[in-house]
Amino acid sequence: MKEKAVLINVARGEIVDNNALIGALTSGLIKGAGIDAYAEEPLAPEHPLLKLGNVLTTPHVAGFTQGTWHRRAKAAAENIDRLAKGLSPRNLVDPLSSP
Numbered sequence: 001m002k003e004k005a006v007l008i009n010v011a012r013g014e015i016v017d018n019n020a021l022i023g024a025l026t027s028g029l030i031k032g033a034g035i036d037a038y039a040e041e042p043l044a045p046e047h048p049l050l051k052l053g054n055v056l057t058t059p060h061v062a063g064f065t066q067g068t069w070h071r072r073a074k075a076a077a078e079n080i081d082r083l084a085k086g087l088s089p090r091n092l093v094d095p096l097s098s099p
Helices: 018-027 066-084
Strands: 006-009 032-035 055-057
Touching: 018 032
Parallel strands: 006 032, 032 055
Antiparallel strands: none
């Protein structure tokens, strides 16, 4: 990564090697990090990532806003209505049909 790079992880904590990330952040190898997912949650208050000035952390709730809650509730209600009418729900994820 370039020195100006900022690592963003909002997926899964296990995909980032925290020790390597801390080394890259403290040595200036990368500029910063924004992290919302951790291998172990919650992070312990003494965790080194929480002490770095070039790291922004959130407690694995960065995607929860008033707007997202409203849209999720609306989508759920619409799908309940669709099921009541004998229709398939929208945005259906079927793990059995995935490659």
